Amino acid sequence: MTAKRIDGKAAGLALREQVAVAAAEFQARTGRAPGLATVLVGEDPASSVYVRSKGKATAEAGMESFAHHLPADTSEEALLDLVVLLNNDDRVDGILVQLPLPPHMDSSRVIAAIDPAKDVDGFHPVNAGRLATGLDALVPCTPLGCLHLLKNELGSLSGKDAVVIGRSNIVGKPMAMLLIGESATVTVAHSRTRDLPDVVRRADIVVAAVGRPEMIRGDWIKPGAVVIDVGINRVAAADEGKTRLVGDVAFGEAAEVASAITPVPGGVGPMTIAMLLRNTLVAAHRRAGLADPEGL
Numbered sequence: 001m002t003a004k005r006i007d008g009k010a011a012g013l014a015l016r017e018q019v020a021v022a023a024a025e026f027q028a029r030t031g032r033a034p035g036l037a038t039v040l041v042g043e044d045p046a047s048s049v050y051v052r053s054k055g056k057a058t059a060e061a062g063m064e065s066f067a068h069h070l071p072a073d074t075s076e077e078a079l080l081d082l083v084v085l086l087n088n089d090d091r092v093d094g095i096l097v098q099l100p101l102p103p104h105m106d107s108s109r110v111i112a113a114i115d116p117a118k119d120v121d122g123f124h125p126v127n128a129g130r131l132a133t134g135l136d137a138l139v140p141c142t143p144l145g146c147l148h149l150l151k152n153e154l155g156s157l158s159g160k161d162a163v164v165i166g167r168s169n170i171v172g173k174p175m176a177m178l179l180i181g182e183s184a185t186v187t188v189a190h191s192r193t194r195d196l197p198d199v200v201r202r203a204d205i206v207v208a209a210v211g212r213p214e215m216i217r218g219d220w221i222k223p224g225a226v227v228i229d230v231g232i233n234r235v236a237a238a239d240e241g242k243t244r245l246v247g248d249v250a251f252g253e254a255a256e257v258a259s260a261i262t263p264v265p266g267g268v269g270p271m272t273i274a275m276l277l278r279n280t281l282v283a284a285h286r287r288a289g290l291a292d293p294e295g296l
């Protein structure tokens, strides 16, 4: 069997079009567009690329983009001052501080300084707690994108066996919370899990977020499972000196067994950006005292 390739690029574009329609409605009602502020500290080339593509997507969705770029040697105090400024700026509905921060900064402290109502990454402990307790939260973009793809594929997730590989605050833990919320039976596996291949073999749904290139092999996958690959790993290509992106799943092998699988690139990554815009739109509505936009 050859799995269906889940097209995250197309799903992300469709979502971004819906967000653009709702953003225009928001502007008509309130007299201003939703606004997203991004903060990049330092010169990491990959981070610069992501921040630039976020700025472009924001403009395309009819939202205002406020891009802040600080030098790598900025003090933590100066970054915290900027966060406070953005917290108090009414044009700003969403604040994204690009991670990782330089090593002299304490990212937990920076995240905790962001107004939870503007925390479109969903990384603030208040949002993590709200998600865990089933309250309205801003939910991390990558797991939200994974859930969107899973529901597109399967409809209801109720009673499905889901295995999340990875326990980070950014992906694994919030992914588990979302799956529990959909009434899946959820196992969170990680580097200390015993017999990981056997654990994964039980899963109707596999979400791989370990950050190890092609670690999850085809013979770990239950026939017919849906595989969501969150990994974005840059590895050496066959061509001397070139690189290519691979996921955490050995795609070719897994595609022989799964019913559907996300590719890398073109899977989860584009959904993450679409969900960032979605979260900015939602934050704008909540801050303006409006009901959440429908169907997003």
Ligand SMILES: Nc1nc(=O)c2c([nH]1)NC[C@@H]1CN(c3ccc(C(=O)N[C@@H](CCC(=O)O)C(=O)O)cc3)C=[N+]21
Pocket (backbone or CB within 6 Å): 050, 096, 097, 098, 099, 100, 121, 141, 232, 245, 264, 265, 266, 267, 268, 269, 270, 271, 272, 273
């Ligand atoms: N505060 C914060 N929030 C983030 O959401 C955040 C962050 N920091 N730091 C870095 C990571 C990484 N990230 C990606 C988003 C989209 C793609 C994406 O669209 N990737 C394309 C391909 C990209 C390429 O070709 O290099 C794809 O998978 O198809 C990738 C990576 C968000 N991050």
